[in-house]
Amino acid sequence: MGMTTRIECIFFSEFHPTLGPKITYQVPEEYISRELFDTVQVYIITKPELQNKLITVTAMDKKLIGCPVCIEHKKYSRNALLFNLGLVCHAQTNTCALEPIVKKLSGYLTTLELESGFISNEESKQKLLPIMSTLLEELNATGACTLPIDESNTIHLKLIQMRKDPQIVQEYDVPVFTQCKDHFIKSQWDLTTQQILPYIDGFRHIQKISAEADVELNLVRIAVQNLLYYGVVTLVSIFQYSNVYCTTPKVQSLIDDKSIQEECLNYVTKQGQKRASLRDVFQLYCGLSPGTTVRDLCSRYSQQLQRVDERSTSCTLSAPKNIL
Numbered sequence: 001m002g003m004t005t006r007i008e009c010i011f012f013s014e015f016h017p018t019l020g021p022k023i024t025y026q027v028p029e030e031y032i033s034r035e036l037f038d039t040v041q042v043y044i045i046t047k048p049e050l051q052n053k054l055i056t057v058t059a060m061d062k063k064l065i066g067c068p069v070c071i072e073h074k075k076y077s078r079n080a081l082l083f084n085l086g087l088v089c090h091a092q093t094n095t096c097a098l099e100p101i102v103k104k105l106s107g108y109l110t111t112l113e114l115e116s117g118f119i120s121n122e123e124s125k126q127k128l129l130p131i132m133s134t135l136l137e138e139l140n141a142t143g144a145c146t147l148p149i150d151e152s153n154t155i156h157l158k159l160i161q162m163r164k165d166p167q168i169v170q171e172y173d174v175p176v177f178t179q180c181k182d183h184f185i186k187s188q189w190d191l192t193t194q195q196i197l198p199y200i201d202g203f204r205h206i207q208k209i210s211a212e213a214d215v216e217l218n219l220v221r222i223a224v225q226n227l228l229y230y231g232v233v234t235l236v237s238i239f240q241y242s243n244v245y246c247t248t249p250k251v252q253s254l255i256d257d258k259s260i261q262e263e264c265l266n267y268v269t270k271q272g273q274k275r276a277s278l279r280d281v282f283q284l285y286c287g288l289s290p291g292t293t294v295r296d297l298c299s300r301y302s303q304q305l306q307r308v309d310e311r312s313t314s315c316t317l318s319a320p321k322n323i324l
Contacts, residue, residue, distance in 0.1 A: 012024050013045060021044060067085075144157065165229070174205045177232065192215060193223045
């Protein structure tokens with residue numbers, strides 16, 4: 001998990017019948033000071049109107065996220081069990097990705113209490129400390145955690161990366177894979193996406209994919225937008241010989257970075273041809289300039305284009321996150 005969402009502390013707080021709100025366990029110990037807890041305790045063990053709701057509060061350069069729980073039953077002292085298992089991060093941390101984790105933990109503990117009295121029983125409640133230690137370590141290390149609680153209960157948690165909403169996909173947009181198609185696991189996608197995948201080649205636009213895959217246009221747009229969201233594809237403009245492309249200063253990376261050279265040469269070489277040379281490809285890129293169309297480039301560098309697909313060359317330049 002990235003540093004931007006790093007969890008600094010996990011705490012378990014409850015309402016004691018004589019002492020009132022208190023922190024029973026925290027990992028690491030003493031991370032939440034008495035002063036900090038006194039400042040935020042009304043948001044940790046809350047009044048009924050805030051119970052079972054996600055609450056984020058920032059104080060003393062710390063951000064605390066919790067979901068206070070209240071289970072009412074006459075078997076409990078004061079007829080209710082109030083507790084909260086929460087996370088603490090730095091005040092500047094974007095905690096949106098952690099909110100589902102807190103909500104799910106709240107649900108797990110509520111279920112465990114209703115089934116077996118896990119929280120109200122002092123002996124079983126002590127298991128929370130090693131559970132919290134493992135949660136903190138594994139969520140920070142890998143963003144995922146699986147913890148067996150007993151024979152019939154296991155906690156499964158995974159941090160879901162929060163992404164920006166993708167751009168609206170238009171019928172004239174051309175999707176192109178951002179990674180090697182051979183590494184793409186087809187079975188993990190829905191049936192519509194699986195049907196259009198063979199037609200995504202960096203040249204067919206959305207409307208053409210719809211016609212050739214025999215899938216309704218709007219369904220293709222939705223499927224491609226989903227692929228955009230997960231960063232599997234990006235969108236480029238329709239290739240035309242009248243288009244004008246220009247390199248950026250990043251074209252120097254084609255000379256400096258061997259991995260980019262390999263990726264680029266494999267991508268732009270025509271199928272069935274011997275792999276294009278770096279010299280020819282770099283010369284083609286440098287030949288692109290304001291006012292020079294792809295048609296002009298083809299006329300000027302016909303020899304270099306014998307093994308190079310000019311459409312693929314242009315595609316590397318028109319993608320929003322082009323490398324060149």
